[in-house]
Amino acid sequence: MALKYKAPRGTSDLVFPESTRISSLLEVAARILTLNGYQLISTPILESTELFRRGIGEETDIVTKEMYTFEDQGGESLTLRPEGTAPVVRAYLEGGLQSRGLPQKLYYMGPMFRRERPQAGRYRQFLQIGAEAIGSRDPFIDAEIISISNNLFKKLGLSHYELLVNSVGCAECRPGYVRMLSGFLEGISQQLCGECRRRSRENPLRVFDCKNESCREALARAPVIGEQLCPACREHFNGALRHLERLGVAYTIDDRLVRGLDYYTNTTFEFQFEGLGSQNTVSAGGRYDYLTEQLGGPETPGVGFSLGVERLVMAVEAQAAFPFSPERLDVFVVAAPGADRGRVLDILTAVRAAGVSADADFMERGLKAQMKQAARLEARLVLIIGKDELEQGEVTLRDLDRSKQWRVPLSGMVAELRRFLEDGCFNG
RNA sequence: GUGGACGUAGCUCAGUUGGUUAGAGCGCCGGGUUGUGGCCCCGGAGGUCGGGGGUUCGAGUCCCCUCGUUCACCCCA
Incomplete structure (x- = not known):
């Protein structure tokens, strides 16, 4: 503070x-x-x-x-x-x-x-x-x-x-009009507020900005540029x-x-x-x-x-309601037990290279906390990689909005991500 | 430049006639046993009460000054 x-x-x-x-x-x-x-x-x-x-x-x-x-x-x-x-x-x-x-x-x-x-x-x-x-x-x-x-x-x-x-x-x-206005203002200066009297001298046109009731009344008959x-x-x-x-x-x-x-x-x-x-x-x-x-x-x-x-x-x-919503993060990559940071980095890089926005944990957090982070970032998908996935050459995808998840082979990962992000559903 | 209102945790705010270690909600971090977010429960971190001075045995609470925020005037986008 x-x-x-x-x-x-x-x-x-x-x-x-x-x-x-x-x-x-x-x-x-x-x-x-x-x-x-x-x-x-x-x-x-x-x-x-x-x-x-x-x-x-x-x-x-x-x-x-x-x-x-x-x-x-x-x-x-x-x-x-x-x-x-x-x-x-x-x-x-x-x-x-x-x-x-x-x-x-x-x-x-x-x-x-x-x-x-x-x-x-x-x-x-x-x-x-x-x-x-x-x-x-x-x-x-x-x-x-x-x-x-x-x-x-x-x-x-x-x-x-x-x-x-x-x-x-x-x-x-304009000069002729300003002279005419100045002349008029001199005539009614008694009825103007101090501020307007100052303006009458320095910048006559500005008197029209005054919000003061009595000034407005006094100015009602003032010459107007439109007529001049x-x-x-x-x-x-x-x-x-x-x-x-x-x-x-x-x-x-x-x-x-x-x-x-x-x-x-x-x-x-x-x-x-x-x-x-x-x-x-x-x-x-x-x-x-x-x-x-x-x-x-x-x-x-x-x-x-x-x-x-x-x-x-x-x-x-x-x-109005703001007509544009910010772009959401497409994928958050979560490391489950058995997956090292190198793996996560490989996947991050591959996904990003495919033009899909992706982020991952940089706080060495546990699985649960990583999930939480993904939710906080409002990622559209969580991509989980762990021991099971590695053994089978797959990754798990989880749709955070619908709480549904499924597995895809690593080789088809990018294609599946693209498909999901376009269709917006997990089962094509 | 002028005037009013307000300054207590990251945010929104409580804080009794001045009285002991300053609170809540939200947020943040962690936990609720095996690899899963949003709900719920538990725990934790975080405040020189904007700053300085004064009154008082004692001040977040009273007084003065100062800085800042905000709204309005002025002016303008």
């Missing part, structure tokens, strides 16, 4: 069976992504600090107080990645991926790091699955990006969630919505939906779930048409999403 070493705050160890659940979730996600033409990209967990400062925005919470930043021995400032989009765009530029043709459709899975106070659904190291489509401005690809999360949720049997979408405009229309979009943005947004409808993805327009990262333009979206506590966004993202330039590249549009795997797991646990 008073252990000296513990996992750092906000991090955790993933052990069986959670570890296998996560890996099958990742597999399902990868399949869907691949099905949609996205290819895996893996970028370093470490990037130059400047990449995030420029990419995410100097004034964002992430950059100002949540990054794990340090100087390495050479005096270079590095940061544990707090998100995946900026690194992927950096890799796109650095690797000259545009020469492979556009759009580049890339996905990633891996840990992200943010130094926040942990709570339900929020960790300092967390897993994200994300995808980026770089090079296309077509609203169809916005819809595709959004539908991928939706497909994954459906595949996992999830239903109690809501997709919120909005458009935050572009360099043409320039014609191009309006058309783009409508296009994305039409495509979503065609894809059968249900959405709700939330004209107060604002995302925290500076790079978003046009389409933004969030999938919110019931029953997850206060961190209920499982997947979110949007378009970022200026990010590439921001990072020193040519003007290139892009759109993407990122999905919190731990939150996804919470959603699955809250709503």
Whole structure:
């Protein structure tokens, strides 16, 4: 209990069976992504600090107080990645991926790091699955990006969630809107909570996140971005919505939906779930048409999403029985009196070589304890070898689920194992 | 960064108005005579009661500090 070493705050160890659940979730996600033409990209967990400062925005919470930043021995400032989009765009530029043709459709899975106070659904190291489509401005690809999360949720049997979408405009229309909103906020500042007054100055769009009743009332008549979009943005947004409808993805327009990262333009979206506590966004993202330039590249549009795997797991646990069962051990080899360890090793090796998973006792336990171990591991079969079997050139197989056992000649052992594991019964 | 709740065996928890060697269930290890798991019975290992300080003849029980966990705010995946 008073252990000296513990996992750092906000991090955790993933052990069986959670570890296998996560890996099958990742597999399902990868399949869907691949099905949609996205290819895996893996970028370093470490990037130059400047990449995030420029990419995410100097004034964002992430950059100002949540990054794990340090100087390495050479005096270079590095940061544990707090998100995946900026690194992927950096890799796109650095690797000259545009020469492979556009759009580049890339996905990633891996840990992200943010130094926040942990709570339900929020960790300092967390897993994200994300995808980026770089090079296309077509609203169809916005819809595709959004539908991928939706497909994954459906595949996992999830239903109690809501997709919120909005458009935050572009360099043409957003500044005008922000000025209008600021003006409005000044007028009603008396009615706002201290927190909202601070936000009015620093990041006006965020006032819409306030849960305070009186603030919400005061904001009821606030100008809304949807009404201030320039014609191009309006058309783009409508296009994305039409495509979503065609894809059968249900959405709700939330004209107060604002995302925290500076790079978003046009389409933004969030999938919110019931029953997850206060961190209920499982997947979110949007378009970022200026990010590439921001990072020193040519003007290139892009759109993407990122999905919190731990939150996804919470959603699955809250709503559905987990749709995947872990793979069982096929065979546990038990040494009965008369069989030495060499024999066990020979059989183990032969069975494994045949592609059948197998394990055995490594604690020098007695027969009974070995049986117990086999049961604990939920092996489908126990293979017993002892004096009798050796004398007759056979092995005993025992079906733990049905408590039935039978003998087969050593020469036909592998074939019988395969037959049993396929048919699931002892008598073919 | 702010606030609330909680910290007793690997896990879930008991622990009476502060009183002698700190308990249960589950789990783990072993046994219940010949080579067989799950049920049952018996036995065993395992705790500086998160840590430090204080009050007291005496503290798991009271007080202070500290660390940690957790939930919420903030923010976000």
